[in-house]
Amino acid sequence: MPEMLFxxxxxxxxxxxxxxxxxxxxxxxxxxxxxxxxxFLERSRTALAIASDRVQARYGMPCARARAQLARIEAASTPFLDHPDARVTVVAFDE
Structure with missing residues (x-):
């Protein structure tokens, strides 16, 4: 299964x-x-859930690293949620 960094x-x-x-x-x-x-947070939740589901379909268990990454994204997002103009930029992908 191809991994990536964003x-x-x-x-x-x-x-x-x-x-x-x-x-x-x-x-x-x-x-x-x-x-x-x-x-960004909602897209991350959806995308990482799909990614984890793909791991589960292939290996029989969800991806703990994807869950941990989502937890980090949720924590990092929290201070900015009350600022409607705040944006997260996706800089690049590494495969």
């Missing part, structure tokens, strides 16, 4: 590399695009 820039300028066990992230995000934080 690189982000949070509204405060901090960068982060995020993990996905599947290339499905490419169906939800585009490099160079900036997403409102709430939208």
């Amino acid at each position: 690189h982000l820039r949070w509204p405060d300028g901090r960068g982060e590399a995020c993990y996905s066990p599947s290339l499905v992230i490419k169906d939800f995000f585009a490099p160079g695009e900036a997403y409102p934080v709430a939208d």
Whole structure:
């Protein structure tokens, strides 16, 4: 199963590399695009759930790393959710 990293820039300028066990992230995000934080969070939840489900279908158990990545994204998003103009930029993909 192809893994990938997707690189982000949070509204405060901090960068982060995020993990996905599947290339499905490419169906939800585009490099160079900036997403409102709430939208980014919802897309992340959906994409990482699909990625984890694909791991479960193949290996019989969900992907713990995808769940952990989502937890980190949720925690990092929280301070920005009350700021409607805050955006998360997807900088690049690494496969």
